[in-house]
Amino acid sequence: MTPEQRQSVLLTLKSPRLLKTEVLAGLVVAMALIPEAIAFSIIAGVDPRLGLFASFTMAVTIAFLGGRPAMISAATGAVALVIAPLVASHGVDYFIAAVILGGLIQVLLAVLGVAKLMRFIPRQVMVGFVNALAILIFMSQVPELLGVPWLVYPLAALGLLIVFGLPRFTTAVPAPLVAIVVLTLITVLAAVVVPTVGDKGELPDSLPSLFIPNIPLNLDTLRIIFPYALALALVGLLESLMTAKLVDDITDTRSSKTRESWGQGAANMVTGFFGGMGGCAMIGQTMINVKASGARTRISTFLAGVFLLILVVALGDIVAIIPMAALVAVMIFVSIATFDWHSIKPSTLKMMPKSETLVMVVTVVATVATHNLAIGVGVGVLTAMVLFARRVAHFVTVERTVLELNGEEVATYVVDGELFFASSNDLYMQFGYAHDPRKVIIDMHASHLWDASTIAVLDAITEKYHHHGKEVDIIGLNDASVLMRERMAGKLGGGH
Numbered sequence: 001m002t003p004e005q006r007q008s009v010l011l012t013l014k015s016p017r018l019l020k021t022e023v024l025a026g027l028v029v030a031m032a033l034i035p036e037a038i039a040f041s042i043i044a045g046v047d048p049r050l051g052l053f054a055s056f057t058m059a060v061t062i063a064f065l066g067g068r069p070a071m072i073s074a075a076t077g078a079v080a081l082v083i084a085p086l087v088a089s090h091g092v093d094y095f096i097a098a099v100i101l102g103g104l105i106q107v108l109l110a111v112l113g114v115a116k117l118m119r120f121i122p123r124q125v126m127v128g129f130v131n132a133l134a135i136l137i138f139m140s141q142v143p144e145l146l147g148v149p150w151l152v153y154p155l156a157a158l159g160l161l162i163v164f165g166l167p168r169f170t171t172a173v174p175a176p177l178v179a180i181v182v183l184t185l186i187t188v189l190a191a192v193v194v195p196t197v198g199d200k201g202e203l204p205d206s207l208p209s210l211f212i213p214n215i216p217l218n219l220d221t222l223r224i225i226f227p228y229a230l231a232l233a234l235v236g237l238l239e240s241l242m243t244a245k246l247v248d249d250i251t252d253t254r255s256s257k258t259r260e261s262w263g264q265g266a267a268n269m270v271t272g273f274f275g276g277m278g279g280c281a282m283i284g285q286t287m288i289n290v291k292a293s294g295a296r297t298r299i300s301t302f303l304a305g306v307f308l309l310i311l312v313v314a315l316g317d318i319v320a321i322i323p324m325a326a327l328v329a330v331m332i333f334v335s336i337a338t339f340d341w342h343s344i345k346p347s348t349l350k351m352m353p354k355s356e357t358l359v360m361v362v363t364v365v366a367t368v369a370t371h372n373l374a375i376g377v378g379v380g381v382l383t384a385m386v387l388f389a390r391r392v393a394h395f396v397t398v399e400r401t402v403l404e405l406n407g408e409e410v411a412t413y414v415v416d417g418e419l420f421f422a423s424s425n426d427l428y429m430q431f432g433y434a435h436d437p438r439k440v441i442i443d444m445h446a447s448h449l450w451d452a453s454t455i456a457v458l459d460a461i462t463e464k465y466h467h468h469g470k471e472v473d474i475i476g477l478n479d480a481s482v483l484m485r486e487r488m489a490g491k492l493g494g495g496h
Contacts, residue, residue: 005069005298012297025293026303028177028330029072029285033059033308034319035327036285037075038200044080044277045087046095048201051075052312053208054276059305061267063298067259068244070251070295072285072304073267077140078239078373079278082231090224097213098225100272102232106265109237115257118241124356125380127343128363129242132376133283134339135368137331144195144328152194152325155183159329163292174293176330183326197327198320203312211275233265235374236280240264242377243281247290287334355387389422396423396447398430402437409437416446421453428457433464440465445476455488 012018033055041051055074062073087095145152159179166175187194215221244260268278289295289304311319342348349357362383367376396417403410413431417423431440442461449455458474465472477485 009297012299021294022297022299023303024174024177025289025295025300027307028174028293029289029304030307030311031180032285032288032327032330033074035197035200040075040077040080044084046092046277049204050277052204053274054271054279056305056309057271057274057276058267058279059301061270062263063302065263065266067256067263068247069298070290070300071244071247071281072289072301073279073281075277075279076282078235079232082235083228086228093213093215094225096272097215098228099278100269101225101229103265103268105229105233106237107262110258110261115261118257121381122384124359125363127340128360128380129377130340132364132367134335137284138335141328141331144324149194151192155325156329159183159326163333176292179329180326184322187323195324197322203316208274236264237261238374238377240281243283243286250290284334287338291337359384410439411436412441414443419447419454420450424454424457428460433468438470440470440472442474443476449481449484452488455485
């Protein structure tokens with residue numbers, strides 16, 4: 001914890017108003033976590049207790065070890081989807097072993113500096129990520145509104161009215177909490193029969209305990225669990241770091257992405273040893289915590305985990321009667337609040353370069369189509385890289401002049417621009433090999449050599465001139481380019 005974060009926690013503990021915000025935020029998040037954790041357990045093919053215990057241990061551990069205050073980590077659909085096939089093929093013990101190994105891989109990746117790669121994710125990929133998350137959150141609620149009693153619809157509408165309307169009058173109590181309490185009271189007092197949290201699955205009646213997977217410790221086991229553990233580690237880290245960056249923007253504060261990386265790994269290892277299914281940062285619950293409830297410190301994250309355990313173990317009978325309509329209303333509110341509406345305004349689209357808009361759209365489509373945030377972000381980054389390389393490739397210019405020097409004609413080419421694999425391939429075609437005079441100078445003071453592809457092209461240009469019996473001299477290279485050319489020139493083979 002940084003000195004600033006420690007100071008923030010101390011100030012919150014001393015202020016009844018700020019502490020109330022953190023406590024109530026944690027309570028709302030805990031309620032929203034329960035049905036999600038149960039649903040993700042079902043997706044993974046495991047007992048609901050594994051998802052609920054994971055949400056408790058992830059939240060509490062990351063509250064102390066994470067690098068992004070107020071962010072919520074728990075059992076997630078992304079992790080459930082990645083690791084579900086292992087449960088079906090080898091059972092729960094292998095599943096838990098993969099969670100523990102995945103956490104260890106996350107710690108190793110943190111040590112290797114994987115968090116620094118976040119700087120290579122363009123802003124439009126982030127916008128696409130946020131918009132795709134909002135769509136996925138909304139889509140995840142649609143099944144809760146299909147094939148249900150008609151009373152669910154007015155209840156959900158009332159819940160939406162509360163979460164959108166109450167903040168205009170008061171923010172003393174989080175609107176999502178009020179919606180949950182009001183709708184629960186209505187259904188209980190009116191004896192209305194609608195789907196409830198209890199319908200999602202059986203809640204645990206005991207505390208989580210130490211769990212050691214019963215598997216053989218050999219290379220065969222490692223071969224089985226490693227691919228799933230690696231996928232869990234990469235998906236979990238990407239989703240967590242992207243969510244942390246989003247919270248940074250919302251709260252105008254900075255966080256340690258490296259600490260968040262190894263904190264996520266440690267939390268998954270702790271979760272595995274307590275029989276949990278593993279997880280990562282949760283965008284929906286984080287938005288409830290930060291945006292809807294106004295939480296800003298680790299206190300809310302810690303209390304979300306503690307309240308969840310108390311609710312499901314000690315107050316399970318009460319939690320079970322909460323109507324799903326209340327939680328659906330909260331999550332629909334979160335999806336609407338999360339979506340970056342400014343990004344699709346006609347004025348924004350008109351101003352934005354078409355390539356930037358394309359990157360955002362590709363990220364959204366890939367994420368929504370696969371229901372996998374890692375794939376969506378990966379496709380978005382790849383699209384941005386290709387479009388950037390294509391754009392930069394056209395910035396290289398070659399200007400030719402022919403002068404008479406000491407009674408001899410000399411052709412001079414001035415190359416201007418950054419030379420790498422995309423731009424240097426066209427360079428070969430910019431010279432008049434057969435028509436140039438006997439002496440040729442290629443002036444590269446306004447360019448820079450970035451890769452082996454460029455060195456190979458320069459070799460090919462030189463060789464082509466020599467084939468026509470002409471002398472070529474390459475001048476003006478900066479020191480870094482000279483060193484690269486001296487190291488690789490004539491040793492790459494091939495040519496044009």
